[in-house]
Amino acid sequence: MGSASPMGYAWFFEEYQKESDLIGVTFVRGLSPEEACHRIGATPGDTSREVGIAAYAGDGGTVLIDYHCQPLPETLSQGTEMARVITGVTMDEHxxxxxxxxVVTEFEPFFPGDRxxxxxxxxxxxxxELGMPLDGEADGRTSIALAFALAAEATGVTLTPAHYAAEPVVGSID
Incomplete structure (x- = not known):
């Protein structure tokens, strides 16, 4: 198993809950923030459109964060791989x-056995290896922490508090 763990993303819960009750987080292997923005049709620096995106350089690739959870094109994973976690109090997690x-694998984090x-x-x-409950229902906060750890593990991309503190590439999409 790699270095991803649910506890490794506990800090992220606190950060995103300050910003929004709905968030999409996408881990993309091997792409720069600029290339990831380009692939989803976001012009870096242009925040004039409806859905804002922040792209952070992480170890092994990029982590995109959006607060509206618009669908991102599957072309984002062309020639590479990505994992997306959507969470919030106003919608189902995914x-x-x-x-x-x-799309290789998808499930609701509360029900990881139903893929x-x-x-x-x-x-x-x-x-x-992460301890996901494959035969039953996970509890709320733990299920999302496990989903973030799985996204990092599956893609080989990590986001640390230091990456998150750095200035992201921002853009927007419709």
């Missing part, structure tokens, strides 16, 4: 892992 434009996608069991070893 985890999706895509490789080369194809869909082209290869729903691809991340099963990581899920077991």
């Amino acid at each position: 985890f999706v892992y895509s490789v080369d434009g194809v 869909n996608g082209s290869d729903p069991d691809r991340l099963l070893a990581h899920m077991r």
